[in-house]
Amino acid sequence: MGKEILTRCGYRCDLCLAYKENIEKEDKRQLLSDGWFKFFGFRIEPDDIYCEGCISSDCLTANLIDDGCPVRPCVIKRGYENCSQCDDFICEKLEERAVRLESIQEEAQEKIKRNEYHGCIKPYENIKRLNEQIKLQGQYSRMLNERIKPTEDIMRKFIELSQVIELWDKLIGNIESSYNLEKYIKYGGKNYGWELQYKKGRRTIISIHPERRAFTILFTFGRKELEGFNLVKNKISKKTLELVNNTRQYHDGKWIWLRVTDSTKLNDALVLLETKKKPDRL
Numbered sequence: 001m002g003k004e005i006l007t008r009c010g011y012r013c014d015l016c017l018a019y020k021e022n023i024e025k026e027d028k029r030q031l032l033s034d035g036w037f038k039f040f041g042f043r044i045e046p047d048d049i050y051c052e053g054c055i056s057s058d059c060l061t062a063n064l065i066d067d068g069c070p071v072r073p074c075v076i077k078r079g080y081e082n083c084s085q086c087d088d089f090i091c092e093k094l095e096e097r098a099v100r101l102e103s104i105q106e107e108a109q110e111k112i113k114r115n116e117y118h119g120c121i122k123p124y125e126n127i128k129r130l131n132e133q134i135k136l137q138g139q140y141s142r143m144l145n146e147r148i149k150p151t152e153d154i155m156r157k158f159i160e161l162s163q164v165i166e167l168w169d170k171l172i173g174n175i176e177s178s179y180n181l182e183k184y185i186k187y188g189g190k191n192y193g194w195e196l197q198y199k200k201g202r203r204t205i206i207s208i209h210p211e212r213r214a215f216t217i218l219f220t221f222g223r224k225e226l227e228g229f230n231l232v233k234n235k236i237s238k239k240t241l242e243l244v245n246n247t248r249q250y251h252d253g254k255w256i257w258l259r260v261t262d263s264t265k266l267n268d269a270l271v272l273l274e275t276k277k278k279p280d281r282l
């Protein structure tokens, strides 16, 4: 099995025996067909089991097993990656696709065999998996799914809170009216997720990570920028000053992660941005 492929409802395509790549590697569709019937009560003949995965880039035309899923369109419409980011978790729609090992075990007449669990239940144990995501990410979850590349509009929508979207718009407006920078949407790895990055040549000026109800900016300050910061530190809030002072210094400087949720933090971010690079236009 390859890299994790988490669907909108919390299933794992990479573990699913119906997933085309897994069928190509080893065809275990008879086990799956029997397991689906035994544990979920529906029968699909092995030859008819074939799925291209519901977060494939062409998911509207892809060959899917569950093409009537009510969860996927709802998650996409709301601008999330999966249901763990939704305040209505667990709603009725998700409940229609919810899989819990305890409930299956309760109904089963006999002990579930190991290969049946791994092949026919584990890939779909979504409620446990989504709850783990909620615990891991906390209230400011990020866009972490490498397979779901967001547009700038989707990043904005993901924040959801209108007062924070306003701050996002002000920051982007300020950057684009005052600087000549190149803009990229980049994946920063599974711990950092998708970010909006502004660069001058190879030098990253600012990286902005959209989050639920906030966004977090990464500034990397080397020795020169830290000296510049000392000259403007009276312009920023006490909390941000503490953040900068308490950020660990490495040989190449400091990585300052500033979460913006209100206008004070946005003003601090603009001061740090000017410290990183003087505007090209005033």
Ligand code: SF4
Binding pocket: 007, 011, 012, 013, 014, 016, 017, 018, 019, 020, 051, 052, 053, 054, 055, 064, 065, 066, 123
């Ligand atoms: S059946 Fe569901 S979990 Fe399996 S590959 Fe298709 S979309 Fe993914």
Ligand code: SF4
Binding pocket: 070, 071, 074, 075, 078, 080, 082, 083, 086, 087, 088, 089, 090, 091, 092, 093, 094
């Ligand atoms: S409303 Fe339900 S299906 Fe839609 S995103 Fe929220 S939890 Fe998922």
